[in-house]
Amino acid sequence: MEKHEMMSLEDSRQLRDKMRFFEHELLGNHHIDPNLYVEYDVKRGLRDSAGKGVLTGLTEISDVNGYKLVNGRRIPADGQLFYQGINVQDIINGLNGRRYGFEEVIYLLIFGKLPNRDELARFFDVMGNMEELGGRFVRDVVMKGTNANIMNAMQRCVLALYTYDDNPEDISPENVLRQSLELIAKLPEIAVYSYHAYRHFRKDETLFIRNPQRGLSLAENILLMLRPNGQYTELEAKVLDIALILHAEHGGGNNSTFTTHVVTSSGTDTYSSTAASIGSLKGPRHGGANLKVQNMFADLKAHVQDWENEDELVDYLQKILNKEAFDHAGLIYGMGHAVYTLSDPREVILKRFAKALADEKGMTEEFELYNRVEGLAGKLIMEHRKIFKNVCANVDFYSGFVYSMLGIPQELFTPIFAIARMPGWSAHRLEELISANKIIRPAYKYVGEHTDFIPFEER
Numbered sequence: 458m459e460k461h462e463m464m465s466l467e468d469s470r471q472l473r474d475k476m477r478f479f480e481h482e483l484l485g486n487h488h489i490d491p492n493l494y495v496e497y498d499v500k501r502g503l504r505d506s507a508g509k510g511v512l513t514g515l516t517e518i519s520d521v522n523g524y525k526l527v528n529g530r531r532i533p534a535d536g537q538l539f540y541q542g543i544n545v546q547d548i549i550n551g552l553n554g555r556r557y558g559f560e561e562v563i564y565l566l567i568f569g570k571l572p573n574r575d576e577l578a579r580f581f582d583v584m585g586n587m588e589e590l591g592g593r594f595v596r597d598v599v600m601k602g603t604n605a606n607i608m609n610a611m612q613r614c615v616l617a618l619y620t621y622d623d624n625p626e627d628i629s630p631e632n633v634l635r636q637s638l639e640l641i642a643k644l645p646e647i648a649v650y651s652y653h654a655y656r657h658f659r660k661d662e663t664l665f666i667r668n669p670q671r672g673l674s675l676a677e678n679i680l681l682m683l684r685p686n687g688q689y690t691e692l693e694a695k696v697l698d699i700a701l702i703l704h705a706e707h708g709g710g711n712n713s714t715f716t717t718h719v720v721t722s723s724g725t726d727t728y729s730s731t732a733a734s735i736g737s738l739k740g741p742r743h744g745g746a747n748l749k750v751q752n753m754f755a756d757l758k759a760h761v762q763d764w765e766n767e768d769e770l771v772d773y774l775q776k777i778l779n780k781e782a783f784d785h786a787g788l789i790y791g792m793g794h795a796v797y798t799l800s801d802p803r804e805v806i807l808k809r810f811a812k813a814l815a816d817e818k819g820m821t822e823e824f825e826l827y828n829r830v831e832g833l834a835g836k837l838i839m840e841h842r843k844i845f846k847n848v849c850a851n852v853d854f855y856s857g858f859v860y861s862m863l864g865i866p867q868e869l870f871t872p873i874f875a876i877a878r879m880p881g882w883s884a885h886r887l888e889e890l891i892s893a894n895k896i897i898r899p900a901y902k903y904v905g906e907h908t909d910f911i912p913f914e915e916r
């Protein structure tokens with residue numbers, strides 16, 4: 458339902474005025490002295506003073522490295538990412554540009570080994586059986602209550618799938634495996650159809666719904682379902698496939714996967730856990746950064762006259778850091794990482810594709826702008842925040858640019874990340890259920906005062 462259908466404009470204005478009192482109550486009564494974090498040695502963001510994550514779990518699924526050990530000392534290094542022990546770079550090289558690889562990566566992450574020809578064929582078969590959403594679900598859930606933010610629409614649809622599951626509460630590994638594969642298979646349809654529903658019901662554009670085709674890779678099916686004419690080139694589908702591979706998994710500590718661990722550890726169902734992780738990924742400091750990067754560049758282009766003028770670019774970036782430009786959050790999106798120091802290996806690969814696509818599509822000038830900002834931003838952030846850790850571009854820096862060159866609309870940038878990360882979340886949920894099986898419950902120190910209860914009449 459639209460907002461104005463729920464409440465008249467006058468009523469909502471009055472409610473906003475009434476709420477002002479409570480906003481003051483909230484902001485006036487909450488403040489924790491930042492010095493207390495130091496005094497009690499609280500690991501803000503579960504990170505120590507050097508930025509290293511607090512050790513909270515064990516995993517065999519992936520390894521994320523931003524440092525190397527030299528004579529026992531941690532030295533910043535080019536980033537490396539391993540899925541089940543295999544370097545992602547090697548996985549991509551091993552495809553030789555001939556095969557689609559995302560399905561193999563799903564298999565690797567969940568079952569711990571690369572599939573042979575027979576295993577992959579069986580896997581494709583099962584995923585093909587699971588991908589259909591069903592007309593009833595599309596009509597009754599996807600098309601109803603459309604949302605401009607497709608991540609929220611996806612959460613709603615995922616939670617609704619609970620009702621369509623005959624055995625939703627069973628958290629045995631066998632049942633969670635079945636639910637996870639179904640979600641991996643269905644998320645592309647959920648995302649793309651939610652986008653079409655939004656375009657139709659909110660923007661008055663023509664609605665078209667195309668079924669996925671059995672036997673096609675997940676990347677191909679996304680483009681097939683998305684495009685009005687269902688056409689795509691092999692190069693486009695292969696680039697999307699690589700992007701899916703690169704986003705599939707990133708250790709247990711990234712915000713959305715840690716969410717999976719936390720929520721799973723309470724013993725809740727797969728749909729609740731997945732919806733929570735999608736909610737986390739949506740955040741602009743995490744997967745939502747890919748959309749922010751695009752909007753940030755649109756804002757930059759509106760404010761910087763000469764894209765080649767470094768002084769002008771520096772001036773704009775300084776304004777961002779001073780919270781005077783763009784969204785006033787003080788963040789240069791697509792830059793920085795909790796683990797990586799000199800480089801994010803996924804960004805290095807995506808940048809290569811961004812360059813090749815940009816040259817092909819006559820967008821070299823735009824690519825050069827990204828490249829120039831990348832070259833300037835890290836140093837500016839380090840100076841501005843007075844940090845000594847190197848700040849590099851992350852996976853989100855070029856991904857939106859690549860997607861836009863593939864004709865993928867902005868609304869689907871972060872949903873594509875969610876589609877890609879679903880196998881990673883699933884592998885970690887299964888690992889948590891099978892191996893950890895203990896509720897996650899860290900401590901918070903109380904730093905308020907204990908005061909006497911005041912009877913209602915005396916307040």
Ligand SMILES: CC(=O)SCCNC(=O)CCNC(=O)[C@H](O)C(C)(C)COP(=O)(O)OP(=O)(O)OC[C@H]1O[C@@H](n2cnc3c(N)ncnc32)[C@H](O)[C@@H]1OP(=O)(O)O
Binds near residue numbers: 742793842853
């Ligand atoms: C898939 C992914 O999730 S990749 C990350 C996508 N997110 C973004 O691109 C958003 C922009 N980047 C950031 O906000 C951060 O770099 C994060 C969230 C990715 C990592 O944050 P942290 O682990 O806190 O980074 P780190 O410890 O190196 O940061 C040190 C300081 O530099 C600041 N900083 C780091 N990156 C940036 C940035 N891009 N712009 C401005 N300031 C930054 C941090 O806010 C932090 O300041 P604080 O100590 O006052 O909180």
Ligand SMILES: O=C([O-])CC(=O)C(=O)O
Binds near residue numbers: 707710711712796851
């Ligand atoms: O590891 C992190 O903190 C964020 C990240 O890059 C990811 O989840 O892909």
